[in-house]
Amino acid sequence: MSVTKESKARTKVPRAVREPQMLDAAVAVFAERGYHGASMDEIAAGAGVTKPMVYSYFGSKEDLYLACIDHAGTRLMEAVDEAGREERDPERQLWLRLLAFFRFVGEHRHEWRVLGREAAATGGPASEQVARARRRVVQLVGRQIELNARARGAEVVPGGEPEILAQAMVGAGESLADWWLDHPEETAEAMAGRLMNVLWMGLGDLVEGRLWSPAAEYS
Amino acid sequence: MSVTKESKARTKVPRAVREPQMLDAAVAVFAERGYHGASMDEIAAGAGVTKPMVYSYFGSKEDLYLACIDHAGTRLMEAVDEAGREERDPERQLWLRLLAFFRFVGEHRHEWRVLGREAAATGGPASEQVARARRRVVQLVGRQIELNARARGAEVVPGGEPEILAQAMVGAGESLADWWLDHPEETAEAMAGRLMNVLWMGLGDLVEGRLWSPAAEYS
Amino acid sequence: MSVTKESKARTKVPRAVREPQMLDAAVAVFAERGYHGASMDEIAAGAGVTKPMVYSYFGSKEDLYLACIDHAGTRLMEAVDEAGREERDPERQLWLRLLAFFRFVGEHRHEWRVLGREAAATGGPASEQVARARRRVVQLVGRQIELNARARGAEVVPGGEPEILAQAMVGAGESLADWWLDHPEETAEAMAGRLMNVLWMGLGDLVEGRLWSPAAEYS
Amino acid sequence: MSVTKESKARTKVPRAVREPQMLDAAVAVFAERGYHGASMDEIAAGAGVTKPMVYSYFGSKEDLYLACIDHAGTRLMEAVDEAGREERDPERQLWLRLLAFFRFVGEHRHEWRVLGREAAATGGPASEQVARARRRVVQLVGRQIELNARARGAEVVPGGEPEILAQAMVGAGESLADWWLDHPEETAEAMAGRLMNVLWMGLGDLVEGRLWSPAAEYS
DNA sequence: AATGAATGAGGTTTCATTCAT
C-alpha cells in the first residue's frame, strides 16, 4: 500500500540545505548575466526550486544579490586570511596570500565576478554593499603592504597610502584574472608570480634583470 | 528679454548635430546603469529626443552600444597616442601617456566606464567588440613597455610577456581611476604618479625609499 | 442574493481549462483581424486573462497561431472524417462529407477562417504549417474523388489529377461559405447541395435541366 | 560651370508618372504582406520616393489601399471584358474569358492577390470596397453563366441563382490559381481548361469519360 | 514638388512579485 519514496522527493528539504543551493545558483547567474540581466526564473530553475521559494528565503532580488555579495566576500576573505595565518615573514606571507587569492579566483570564478566592478553598476543601495565588500578586500591587502613596509624598517609607505597601492594591486589582480580565463594553460602559481613581479619589484627592476622569484628565496 | 536657448528648441536639428548628442547621452546612461540597466527611453530623454529618433539613427540598442564603444575607444586611443608622439625618451613618453590616460579618464569618466570590464557581460556579439577595443588599449600599453625595455638594453622583458604586464597595468589603472572617483581632491598628475610608482619602481623599491618622481627628472 | 457567476471569477483556473479558453479567444481574434491585425492584448482580454498568461501558455504570437491552426485543422478533419465513416456508397459518402464540411463551417466560422488563404500571408514558418493543414484537407477531398471515380469504373479521373480537382472543390467550397455568411437564411443542406450540383453534375448538365438532388436518391 | 544633370534627377516628375509607380509598389507590398503587415516605408521605398510624397498623393494608408483595389479590379475587369467582346457564341465566350482571367492572374499575381479574400480581413471601411470589387467580378461571371443558360434554351439556371454558381466558380478559380503558383510548369490554357472541365461538365460527366476540350470544338 | 527630421501610439515580450491552494 505504501507508495515508493522517490515519487515526490522534493518536499521538506531543511533550510540549511536549500539556502546554499539557492545562493550557489544565484551567484552563478549573477556572475554570468550581471544584476540586471539575471532573472529570478533562471536562478530558481538553477537551484531546482520554484520562484516563491526563493522569495520566501531571500525576500527580493536585491536582498538575494546582497546575500551573494556577503557570501562571496566572506569566502574570499576566509581563504586569503587562512592562507598566511601561520607565516611570520611578511614577504612570504604576502606571497602565500596572493597565491590563495588566485587559487580562489580560479576555483570560484563566479564568486569573484560578483565582487568585481560590474556589480557596482546596479545603482541602488546594493552598490554600497558591493563597495563595502570590495573595500574589505582592499583593506586586507593594504594591511599586508603596510606590514611589509614596516618589516623593512619604513614607518610609512612612501609614494602613496597603502590603501591606494592596494587598490591598484587588486585591480591588477582582477585584470590578470580575466586574462587568465582566456589562457587556462597557466597555473595559479604562475599568475601569482607575475603579479608579485609587477608589484613587488616594479617594472624598473624587471627591465634591469632583477627578478623576484619564489624559488630563489623559499624552498 | 531673450529666453535661455536650451528651453525647447527641438525642431529640425541636422543629423550631424543630433548624432553626437545621442551618442553622448547614450555613453552617459550606459556608464551609469550598465548595458542591461540602461533604457532607451532614458537615453532618448537625455538626448532631448524621442525613442524612435534613436532607433532611426542607430538601429538597435546593441548597435547603439557598439557605436558608444567605438566612439569611446577611438577617443581614448587618440588622446593617449597624441600625448607622447613628439617625445623620444621612452620613459618620459610612458609618463606622458599615463598622464594623458588619467586626464582622459578624469574628463571622460563615462567613456572609460563603457570600456571597462562591465561591458563584457552583455553576452551578445557586443562582447566581442568591447573585448577588441580593450585589447587595442592593452596592446598599445604593451608596446610602450617593450619600447622601454629595449631602451634600457633588454631584449625581452623578463618576468612575463609585455602583454601580460600591460594587462595588469591597465587593470591597476582602471582600479585607481575608480578610487579616484571617490577622492576627487587628487589631481590627474598625482594619480598618474602613483601608478608610475607602483609599476615602474615596484613596491620593493618603494618600501626601501626609492621613489620615482616626475619633478626629480623633468622640470 | 447570489451574483451571476461570470462577473469576476478569474482566480486559479487550472491549465486544462484556461488553455482551451485562450485557444478559442485566439481563433476568434485571428479570424476577425488576421495574423498581423490581431493583438495579443485583445486575445488575452477575450480569454479573460492578462497577456503574460498567454505568453506563459503558448510562448509567442506565432506559436499561438500555429496552435490555432492545429486545433482548427484537427477539428475539421475529425468532423468530416467521422461523417462518412459508416457509409459504403461513395457518392452518398461524398454527400455526407460535404454536408459535414458545411455544418462545420456554419458552426465554427472562426476555425474555418484561420485555415483560409489569408493565413498564408504571414510569411514566417507559420505559412508552412497553414499550407500543410490545408493540403491535408485537399488530400482528403482528393481521395474522396478518386473513390467515386473508381466506383464508377474509371481507373483514373480524366481531365486532371484528383488533387487538382480537389483544389478547385475546396476553393469553391470556401467561396460559397463566404457567400453564406452574408446570406444566413440558407441552410447547410442547401449550400452542400449547391456545391454538389456544381461539382457533381457540372454546369453543362445543370443548364440542360439535369439536377442532382439528395431528396431524389436518399430518403 | 554647369553641374552634370544626373546628380539630382529626382525632382519634378509629373504626377502622371509618379502615381502609377506608387500604385504598383503598393500593390506589390500589399499582396505580399497583407494590409496590416504592409508598411508605408516599404511602399515608399519600393516606389523610389519618400513617404510624404505617398501621403501627398494618396492621403492615408487606407486610401492608398482603396486605390489599389480599384486599380486591380478595373484592370481585371478590362482584361476579362475585352477578351470575349467580339465573340458571339456564349460557350466559346466563357472559355475565352476564363482564359483571359488565368492569363491576368498569371501575369498580375499581385493584383489578383489584393482582390482575394485576404484583403477582406481589414475590418475597416476598406472591407466594403474590397467586397464591392469582388462582387463586380462575380457578377460578370454570373452574367456569363446566365448567357450560356439562355443560349441553351433554359429560362433560369436550375440548382441555384447564377450569382451563387459564379461565387463557387470564382472561388475555384482562385484556389486553382494558388495551386498554379506552386506548379509553374502548367500553362494558362491548361489551367483554364481544368476549371472549364470541373465546372462545365461536372465531375459526374468527367468520371464517365465525357470530357470537354477546347480542341474538340474550336480550332 | 520634395524631403529629412520628428513623434505619439501601440505592438510583442519579459520580469519581479504575489496569491490561493
Add this chain to the structure above:
DNA sequence: GATGAATGAAACCTCATTCAT
C-alpha cells in the same frame, strides 16, 4: 513548506503620420 497560476509595469522596437525646410 511548497507550487501553479496570475499580474502590473516596463522593456525594446515599429509604424502611420506630420512639420519645417
